Amino acid sequence: MSYFLAFCKSHHGSVFTQYQILRSYGHLCDVSLVVDGHEFPAHKSLLACSSDYFRAMFKDYTRESKASVIHLKVITATGLQNILDFIYTSWLSLSMNTLEDTLEAATYLQVMDAIPLCSKYVINNCDLENCCFCANIALKYYLLDAFVEIEKYINQHLWELLQEDIQETELLELNAKTMIRLMQSDDIPKVTEQCLMDLLLKWLKYDRTRLLHAKVLFENVRFGLLSLETLRKLYTQTAVPLTPSIKSLIIKAINYHSFPSKQPILQDKYSTQRNQKGWILLVGGTANGELVENVLGFDVYSHKWRMVTNLKMKVQHHCTCVIGNFLYVLGGETPENPENNLSSTCMSPTNIVYRFDPRFSQWMQVSGMLEKRAQFSCCVVDNQIFAIGGRGDRMTLHSTVEVYDISRDTWTKSKELPFKIHGQASAVHNNILYISGGKFDGQGNSCKDVHSYNKLLGQWRKQASMTIARYGHQMATVNDAIFTFLGIYEPFSDIEKYDPLNNQWTRLRPMTFDRFCYGLVVVEQTVLLLGGKKWQDSQEVATHNIVGYDSENDCWEEICSLAFPFCGLKCDVLQLSDSNENEENQVEQFTQIK
Incomplete structure (x- = not known):
């Protein structure tokens, strides 16, 4: 069957x-x-x-x-x-x-x-008009997937919600859990901490029963990003009761603002911007034959550019470094004639040091170096800035080394070099400072010498020499190796790698073209060379391409091109928040930089 x-x-x-x-x-x-x-x-x-x-x-x-x-x-x-x-x-x-x-x-x-x-x-x-209502509904009826997505939406669009009074009223109806998550978030684009604080105070006053959540909410306010005036008003207001622990955080922030020179070494969660992203900053140098005043930011992943700030002085042959996400611009040559025509302007070395705070987009002049320096090198070791050698007034060379103590805002002499030098490069590996190449006093030729300085021992030691004499070149530390890149007037385009453990140099894949006076920065495992000059028909010609060196695979790749020739610049990576972004543009809009 x-x-x-x-x-x-x-x-x-x-x-x-x-x-x-x-x-x-x-x-x-x-x-x-x-x-x-x-x-x-x-x-x-x-x-x-x-x-x-x-x-x-x-x-x-x-x-x-x-x-x-x-x-x-x-x-x-x-x-x-x-x-x-x-x-x-x-x-x-x-x-x-x-x-x-x-x-x-x-x-x-x-x-x-x-x-x-x-x-x-x-x-x-979910949209701007109903997102707060949707968040409340999703929480009330345990729509977990919806709740997560709507929280993301509110975070990303909070800046728009705050622009409209009607939408801000909706924000005041927002449930406590979403408000807490909002204050805990590191991803709130285009919203300043001041706006968040204003919203928080209004939200707490809207319903007095919410004061039960005040402690956990205030614990996630980044008080270091608020002005002194705001902090003092917050401390003395009585509309929203503050616990002793919250008052302690406010006092700590007031003290933080009271010692601005110390801020780079006092950074913590309460003074760090939300929604940060690393931007490569192009600082100083020349473009189209003129000294550059604008500091530009470049996002290597999206190839977008933005205007970050303006320098307090036009400069070349300077140094830059970053400590605690503050940018320092040290020394260099500045024009005596403000007209900025390099062909007719006398350039003088300076000892001035400026510091840029990206959170408030503010410059501050800190204590100047003891010596005027140009074509020198600087490194950061244990949050101290070392300024090494260089050229001073009337082309005199320095053997001096000085150290900047952030906590005291003072420069002091360190162990001198055994020689006078300028145009050398420097890098740090395991808190040991290395310098290479350059030109000695009275000698016209570049050198291959490498010296190291151990801060604990307080002595300079000679290390294995490079295989190529270099001057005006650059060094970069990637993982456990130090790389040296092209300098001025080098006959070949070879680069080399130094192994500090074995005190040994190795030649690597050369670049396909010569390059000097470029900016250099390390992003993850890639070393980027930005702009610079090259030889063409027996003349120095400014370039406007960005190339990357993959240190793991020993290979070169062209990243993109600038819309203008840029040389003599210095580069560093700075974490910037889009809440203080003035404008973000494609590179073509910067062709008329002055």
Whole structure:
């Protein structure tokens, strides 16, 4: 005997259709659900199949199983109508006006298949006008996926919500959990800490019961990013009670602002910007034959540019470094004639040091170096800046080394070099400072020498020499190796790597073209060379391409091109927040830099 099993895809759909027809005519309906005076005829069998609530209600032993009319008091007529339509048709009608009624009915009646549809609707229809309402609904009815997505939306669009009074009113209705997550977030674009603080105070005052959350909310305010005036007003206000621990954080921030020169070594969570991203800063040098005043930021991943700030002085042959995400610009040559025409302007070395704070976009002049220096090198060891050698007034060369103590804002002499030198490069590996190449006093030729300085021992030591004499070149530390790149007037384009452990140099893959007076910066494992000059038809010609050296695979790659020739610049990576971004533009808009 054989058997045949067949399946009809349309049968279950037709059954639902017939049930809906029966309901519409009131045929065979054995129960009426009454809500707010509205009566809804239905079939117990289908209700029991679709809802755990009705399945339990219509057990043989319950009173409701025999009743023909059942009054439901918790849900609304709108919510029940939508859920009944879903039970009979599998279609759920939703709008923002009926969303909460529908969710309330689905949850109370335990029609669980309807809840994911509501969650998906919330995610797909969240916008500026309803995102706060959606967050509250998602939290109230445990729509976890929707809650996560809406929190992301609010974080990314908070700056727009704060621009409109109507939307700000919606923000004041926001639930406590979302507000706490908002204050804990590191990703809130285009919103200053001052705006966040203003919102927080309004939100707490809007409903006094929220003061229970004040402590955890204030613990996530970045007080170091608020002005002194704001901090003092916050400390003395009485509308929102502050715990002793929160007052202690405010006092700490006030002290932080009271000693501005120390700020780079006092950085912590409370003074770090939200939504930071690393930008390569191009500082000083020349473009189109003129000294550059603008400091530009370059995002190597998106190839976008932005205007960051203006230098306090036009400069070349200077040094830069970063400590605690503050940019220092040291020494160099500045024009005596402000007209900035290099062909007719006398350039003088300086000892001036400026520091740039990207959080407030402010420059501050710190204590100047003891010597005027140009074509020197600088390094950071244990949060101290070392300024080494270089050229002073009337072309005199320095053997001196001086150290900047951030905590005291003072420069002091360190162990001198055994020779006078300028045009050397420097790098740091395991807190040991290395210098290479350059030109000695009275000698016109570049040298191959390498020296190291151990701060703990306080002595300079000669190391294995490079294989190539270099001057005006650059060094970079990547992992456990130090790389040297091209200098001025080198006959070849070779680069080499130094192994500090074995005191040994190795030649690597050369560049395909010569390059000097470029900017250099390390991003992850790649060394980027920006702009510079090259030889063309026996003349120095400025270039405007950016090339990258992959230190792991020993290979070169052209990244992109500048829209203008740029040389003599210095580069560093600085974490910038888009809340203080003045403008972000494509590189073509910077062709007229002055």
